[in-house]
Amino acid sequence: MKDGPDIARIAALIGDPARANMLTALMSGKALTATELAAEAAVSAPTVSAHLAKLAGAGLVSVRKQGRHKYFTLASGQVAHVLEALMGLAAGTGQLRTRTGPRDGALRRARVCYNHLAGEMGVQLHDSLRARDLLRADGEMRLTEAGAAFVAAFGIDLSALRARRAPLCRECLDWSARRTHLAGSLGRAFLTRMEGLGWARRDPDSRAILFSPEGTRQFARAFPSAA
Known part of the structure; x- marks a missing residue:
């Protein structure tokens, strides 16, 4: 060996x-x-x-x-990162265990990936930050100065996040969208803040994140589609 x-x-x-x-x-x-x-x-x-x-x-x-x-x-988050990547590889090569159904649709829209938002809405959050130059990925994913101001205005204590050992920003390949969503301590803080604001709650029977109609509207205002 x-x-x-x-x-x-x-x-x-x-x-x-x-x-x-x-x-x-x-x-x-x-x-x-x-x-x-x-x-x-x-x-x-x-x-x-x-x-x-x-x-x-x-x-x-x-x-x-x-x-x-x-x-x-x-x-660790590293284990979750590997699992999400393997799920994306399996989905991309047609290795699916069951037919898609109503729960699958909810998971594809928004779900928790260990501790951060994934699915279509997770990808939209990431893409919106990138499109407005609040987040950059030029070699290493990082917040810009404008991004730091946005995070603070959103109600997240950025200083506390930076004091932790965990990476602030990290790319995670979304298994269903097969595009990048935001992981790291900032990804976790965004999801926690959305739950605290009452925009969304976790489905107790799956990994789906369920946004209320008002939460969906507020999310769209905060993270407008980059398309």
Whole structure:
């Protein structure tokens, strides 16, 4: 075996259908119990425990204990970034597990990608910022001075975000639109702010982000289409 990162091991862990379903469920950003993940993967409790041990051992999921329960999350945004890219590759090459339906339409419009907005509305947010030169991607994605002013006016504490270790702005390839949406701590802050303003809420049964009619209007004003 050649020296270097062992991508085969990571690919094999993600590639198992049960583990893939579990990881996809954790893309919601919510912490889930082993019982909840067993239901997502349609496997028994002993089997899900074995899968989670392998995922945790490889650094793909994190676990924390609260009372009698253990809660699992994706280990980092980097894991979510890889999963979203793989989903885009699968969709782009026609590797679809089910026919599209009403829920699929909602997910394509707006969904949570680990902790930030994805789907058509996530792409629109990114493209709108780029079109108005509030965000640039000349080698590395970054806010312009005008972009920083826009973020502050939107009610986001930019200084607090910059003090964190996580990247402020990061590109994420959207699996359904197959275009870039905004990730990083700023992407997360935009989604959190929209939820705080009452524009949108999370569907408890899926990763869909549901915008109210007024929220949709406010979103369109704040992030007008670049087309």
